[in-house]
Ligand SMILES: NC(=O)C1=CN([C@@H]2O[C@H](COP(=O)(O)OP(=O)(O)OC[C@H]3O[C@@H](n4cnc5c(N)ncnc54)[C@H](O)[C@@H]3O)[C@@H](O)[C@H]2O)C=CC1
């Protein structure tokens with residue numbers, strides 16, 4: 001194991017290519033959500049650390065990074081991806097320590113996507129054309145217009161705790177591929193993989209100042225100082241909608257652009273003509289994967305009445321079969337929530353559901369765990385039925401392993417209920433009738449529709465939500481729109 005992992009264990013800041021404790025002298029404990037035990041300490045950055053990181057990022061724009069050819073930059077990002085893969089086990093260990101998620105999940109989803117996010121955008125920037133127009137002029141010679149994409153500058157990256165490496169690199173990948181520099185403020189809950197990435201950046205020769213990390217909280221801490229910093233040119237954020245609103249207020253000063261990927265209360269619609277095996281397998285993942293802590297997860301399920309009882313019974317069976325346990329137990333299907341605080345939030349919704357009149361089909365509480373895990377943030381996978389559509393548990397994002405299932409009789413009714421939300425991120429449709437699938441998909445007010453699948457990701461496609469689920473689209477060329485400034489050059493011939 002390399003020294004960098006030790007630095008990551010202590011969650012130091014990474015500024016201008018060097019690990020540092022900063023000057024604030026403040027630290028907080030990093031607590032394992034699986035056991036409740038202390039993993040290490042995190043150094044909290046305040047204004048001086050943010051100033052230093054933004055200054056380093058600004059300077060790097062004018063150094064070797066700013067003059068690097070597209071090919072060189074793209075090769076360097078390929079090397080970053082290879083560097084993540086070369087230290088796969090270190091990233092895996094760091095991610096598991098921070099989140100407690102099952103090893104199988106982190107090794108198939110989180111860490112490989114961390115590497116893929118760099119490769120995808122390293123390829124994309126070399127292959128995406130800009131527009132070009134010939135303009136007729138009275139002298140007959142014309143004028144040639146063509147677009148040039150330039151980096152936006154210093155990008156602030158505020159990332160969440162649910163898929164720490166995946167979601168952070170989903171922003172850092174396109175930002176660096178486009179020639180920007182970044183200052184990342186990872187979630188205070190999950191500092192380790194972002195810190196470790198600094199080591200990879202140095203190993204492969206990314207110039208100092210291109211990738212910076214400052215740890216801390218949101219309000220009155222690193223997050224707020226970073227988003228308010230006048231040296232930041234644009235802000236990309238994934239997290240709660242209310243936090244997004246606060247960050248937008250900071251961004252308003254200086255008219256800085258924001259890209260926001262926020263919450264969801266995503267519907268799943270299961271038609272009677274579905275393939276039941278596929279629908280159950282996919283819905284099990286969309287409700288319970290990552291302990292329900294995925295913004296794309298399904299929290300509302302609408303099932304056509306003839307198969308309602310069968311569907312509820314099959315999902316119950318699946319939920320009760322899942323083993324909750326330690327990350328490295330190969331039989332573990334579900335880990336803990338991210339923190340005791342989040343556990344309290346999810347449990348308060350379990351209690352509220354009963355108060356609102358729900359039938360608890362399964363779960364609804366805290367599971368019995370072995371002694372070594374008893375201090376962790378565990379909750380039972382939970383299935384609810386019987387609530388009216390205006391119940392808070394049907395309207396508000398819970399972000400835990402829980403869903404509410406409602407029967408429907410007509411396609412129009414299902415669509416109306418699915419769309420009756422202030423969010424608009426993702427939906428999953430289960431039907432073997434593809435004509436119906438096309439018809440319904442177009443009528444859903446969401447950014448992403450999966451038909452007979454869930455979380456099947458093609459990184460070239462547009463990713464993001466409407467309404468309170470976010471602003472803008474990430475992924476493919478859509479991400480490049482945000483991370484670059486498009487200039488037009490007009491040449492009179
Ligand atoms: N991917 C998603 O859609 C996510 C949604 N959530 C939702 O948000 C709820 C609360 O979780 P939190 O961790 O508190 O999410 P959050 O939105 O507060 O945190 C996300 C990131 O924003 C930062 N942040 C918080 N306040 C900030 C501020 N004023 N200025 C700048 N940065 C700030 C945090 O430090 C963290 O890095 C969850 O229960 C869940 O419902 C949480 C994480 C991810």
Ligand SMILES: O=C(O)/C=C/C=C(\O)C(=O)O
Nearest residue numbers: 162170238294295296457
């Ligand atoms: O696949 C992705 O790019 C993102 C997946 C999940 C989220 O965005 C989230 O849970 O916030």
